[in-house]
Amino acid sequence: MNIEARAQSFEEALRRAGVRITRQRAALLRVLAAAEDHPDAAQLHARATEAGAAVSLATVYRTLAALEAQGVILKLEFAGEPARFEPADGSHHDHMIDVETGEVREFVNERIERLQAEIAAEMGYEIVRHRLELYVRRRT
Amino acid sequence: MNIEARAQSFEEALRRAGVRITRQRAALLRVLAAAEDHPDAAQLHARATEAGAAVSLATVYRTLAALEAQGVILKLEFAGEPARFEPADGSHHDHMIDVETGEVREFVNERIERLQAEIAAEMGYEIVRHRLELYVRRRT
DNA sequence: TTTTGTGCAAAGACTTTGCACAGGA
């Protein structure tokens, strides 16, 4: 999905929620749509500013909250750092964080997903959501 | 392991680190050793106070940091709540959080552990630590 | 025009820290 199309789908999601598309939000949606990493609120704010669209940090947080409520972005809360955000288009995946560089990589493993569901079921629960993060170091 | 024995092992760990055992720390270690749930700093503070041992919240945080640095307790950072702590005696386990009640249950699954290591290895990494949390709801 | 959004600064939640005094070893 290209950047503009993704930004459009963010706009639709917000409109669906009865939220207005303002200059600030439009700019922020494009910054988010273009992000290939997993930026935090401050980084998104900086990128929007850099792109010439002044947006206050408060608005960044408010817009992120609205997008998250609509389920079009995901909030990632890794250990000991500010929350990061990513578009929620694709399929579910988990994260691997390089403790040396801070780089985040995504991965999926069907077997792990299945095992999680089984474990929960055995204990009498169903999974609402889960969080699996591998903090890793490059092998030498 | 009974409470006193566990508290003793905490003391030893601190002494090994060249940390003094003060009245406050001794009290806190006992509160921690007795905890069967996964209390946060404020709860530990309240329990110590209730037990008649006044400890400031700052000291609670400082002592928890020292214990964590020694590896005898683990800091759990679940989504959207203050950090919780648990003794690190037993074997490794992951956590299942009931989103309705906040109750935390522990579980282990050897297969998931192995799969995680495999995934990391395939991508050229080794795991430093990991975090697996299932946010669940009781099945109806 | 009506209603929601924005920016700012203040407040909030959790955690850490500087400093002067207290108290372990």
Add this chain to the structure above:
DNA sequence: TCCTGTGCAAAGTCTTTGCACAAAA
């Protein structure tokens, strides 16, 4: 005695919010 620990309050970090003004629809 010497040096670390303690309590307090202040500061720090990330995030949310009240309010008056601005701007979508």
